[in-house]
Each structure stands twice: as structure tokens, then as C-alpha cells.
Amino acid sequence: MDIVGIVNYARKIKLKLGRVFIMEQNKIENTQKSREKAADTGTGIEKIPASELNRIKNVIAIMSGKGGVGKSTITGLMAVSLQRKGYKVGILDADITGPSIPRMFGVKKRPENIEFGLIPPESSTGIRIMSLNLLLDNEDDPVIWRGPLIASAVKQFWTDVIWGDLDFLLIDLPPGTGDAPLTVMQSLPVDALVIVSSPQDLVMMVVKKAIKMSRIMGVPVLGLVENYSYLVCPKCGEKIRIFGESRGKEAAEQVQIPYLGSLPIDYKLAELCDRGEIEMYDSDEIKRIEDWVKDLERLNKK
Numbered sequence: 228m229d230i231v232g233i234v235n236y237a238r239k240i241k242l243k244l245g246r247v248f249i250m251e252q253n254k255i256e257n258t259q260k261s262r263e264k265a266a267d268t269g270t271g272i273e274k275i276p277a278s279e280l281n282r283i284k285n286v287i288a289i290m291s292g293k294g295g296v297g298k299s300t301i302t303g304l305m306a307v308s309l310q311r312k313g314y315k316v317g318i319l320d321a322d323i324t325g326p327s328i329p330r331m332f333g334v335k336k337r338p339e340n341i342e343f344g345l346i347p348p349e350s351s352t353g354i355r356i357m358s359l360n361l362l363l364d365n366e367d368d369p370v371i372w373r374g375p376l377i378a379s380a381v382k383q384f385w386t387d388v389i390w391g392d393l394d395f396l397l398i399d400l401p402p403g404t405g406d407a408p409l410t411v412m413q414s415l416p417v418d419a420l421v422i423v424s425s426p427q428d429l430v431m432m433v434v435k436k437a438i439k440m441s442r443i444m445g446v447p448v449l450g451l452v453e454n455y456s457y458l459v460c461p462k463c464g465e466k467i468r469i470f471g472e473s474r475g476k477e478a479a480e481q482v483q484i485p486y487l488g489s490l491p492i493d494y495k496l497a498e499l500c501d502r503g504e505i506e507m508y509d510s511d512e513i514k515r516i517e518d519w520v521k522d523l524e525r526l527n528k529k
């Protein structure tokens with residue numbers, strides 16, 4: 228072996244030693260965090276530690292009682308807002324059978340498979356995204372899986388994905404209180420839930436179900452967001468309440484959770500989502516989302 232070979236070999240060993248050391252450190256921290264979380268929740272259910280290569284400060288899951296209320300859009304907007312404020316953000320798309328996050332961000336690249344796990348692709352502004360859709364040959368291939376397989380995919384997105392250092396990992400849950408939300412709340416160290424509803428929902432019943440589930444699982448609720456609250460008439464600026472009067476604030480008060488705010492129906496937002504350009508969305512509404520983010524920041528104690 229010549230000198231270059233020796234130097235390279237030494238470099239490799241050093242790198243490997245450094246990496247092993249960091250991994251060991253993270254493993255201890257992640258296991259500790261999982262145990263503390265189990266103790267905090269009082270459920271005694273120990274959470275699965277993240278991959279040793281990950282340091283994730285806050286895990287926020289976004290939930291809705293009913294499909295189509297805009298939960299994925301709200302997840303996307305929250306990620307955009309946090310990223311704009313300088314945080315490192317990732318989105319775990321746990322909506323296994325109806326994933327829409329990659330399309331909204333225009334991300335098509337497959338995750339890179341390396342020795343230690345999967346590296347998630349990044350959006351144009353650097354949001355790390357992991358979704359089952361990115362692993363399919365065609366984005367319109369259906370995923371026809373039963374509950375246990377879905378639960379196992381969600382867990383692997385936590386254990387086998389190299390998220391690296393993140394301030395916030397946002398988890399887009401499928402609607403309802405089925406297998407995937409249960410797996411996430413039971414197995415992942417979720418710090419808080421955001422519940423999304425819309426005015427036409429049977430708001431109280433649906434919100435109460437989601438809150439009851441979170442209480443049973445010992446996961447705190449950050450607050451309620453109402454989507455599709457109104458439409459601003461482009462001619463006169465009047466707020467038209469297409470789905471009836473907003474009931475989000477009242478519902479949140481009744482179940483004693485914070486009301487984070489409302490979002491209007493905005494065709495520009497829908498267009499950008501369809502084009503994979505949600506990161507270009509900029510309007511008064513995004514400022515309101517920054518206020519919700521302030522609430523999230525209260526959780527960012529580390």
C-alpha cells in the first residue's frame with residue numbers, strides 16, 4: 228500500500244470511528260428520549276428510538292377526524308412556514324394509502340438507499356420528505372395493504388430513514404383514528420398533535436373522538452385549525468361562508484384545547500399544490516400560519 232493508500236485508509240478508519248461515536252451518542256440520547264416520553268405520557272408504552280443518525284427535537288403529528296379537510300395542505304404549509312423561519316424541517320407522510328405530500332412539493336426523487344438506511348429527498352427549499360409514493364414505480368400505483376403492513380411501513384419511516392438533525396418532524400396522518408394514527412401515537416415519541424377540521428364537519432363529534440384518542444394515548448394537543456372557513460369574494464372582498472358559520476373556536480373551547488386559527492379557501496393555494504409549488508405560496512394567510520408556528524415554538528424548549 229503506498230502513502231496515498233495509507234492516508235486514505237487512516238482517513239476511512241477515522242471517519243468510521245467518528246461516525247460510530249456519533250451514532251452511539253445519538254443512540255443513547257434517542258433511547259433516553261423514548262423512555263422519558265413513555266414516562267411523561269403515563270402510558271408506560273416505550274417509544275421506538277429513532278435511527279442513531281437522527282437528532283429530532285420536536286415531533287408534531289397532524290390529524291383529522293374526516294378525509295379531505297386539508298390536513299396534508301396544512302402539514303405542508305406548516306413545514307413551509309417553519310422552514311422560512313430558519314428551522315430544519317422534515318415531513319413523514321404517514322398517509323400510506325393516500326399520500327399527497329411529494330406531489331404538493333413537486334418531489335419525485337427516490338430516497339437514496341445507503342448502508343445505514345434511506346436518505347429522504349429534499350424539496351426545493353430543503354424540506355426533507357419521506358413518503359411511500361417515493362418508493363413506488365408509478366405515483367398512481369395503489370397501495371393495497373392491510374393494517375399491520377401499514378403500521379410497519381410507518382414505523383420504518385421513523386427507524387430506517389436518516390432524517391439527520393431536525394428541529395421539527397411533521398407527521399401527516401391519514402384521516403380518522405385507525406391503524407396508522409394509532410401506531411404513530413403508540414410507537415413514536417410525538418410531542419403534540421394539531422387537529423384539522425372544517426366547518427361542514429360534524430365538528431364536535433369528530434374533534435372529540437380525536438381528542439379522546441390523544442388523551443388515551445397520552446399525547447398533548449397543540450390546538451385546532453379550521454380549514455375552508457370562508458372564501459373572500461375577489462370583487463368586493465366580502466367573506467362568504469360556503470360551508471356555514473365557523474364552529475372551530477367554539478368547538479376548541481368546549482373541549483378545552485387552544486384554537487390556532489382558520490384558513491380560507493384560496494384557489495391560488497390549490498393551484499400551487501397541484502403544480503407541486505406549495506413553497507411559492509405567499510399571502511396574508513401564510514402570516515397567520517406563522518402565528519400557529521409561534522405556538523409550536525413554545526414546544527421547542529430544547
Ligand SMILES: Nc1ncnc2c1ncn2[C@@H]1O[C@H](COP(=O)(O)OP(=O)(O)OP(=O)(O)O)[C@@H](O)[C@H]1O
Nearest residue numbers: 294295296297298299300325402491492493497500
Ligand atoms: N384552504 C384551501 N384552499 C384551497 N384549496 C385547498 C385548501 N386546503 C386544501 N385544499 C385543496 O383540497 C384538496 C384536499 O386537500 P388535502 O389533500 O390537504 O386534504 P386531506 O385532508 O389531507 O385529504 P386526505 O383525507 O385524502 O388525507 C387538495 O387539492 C388541496 O389543494
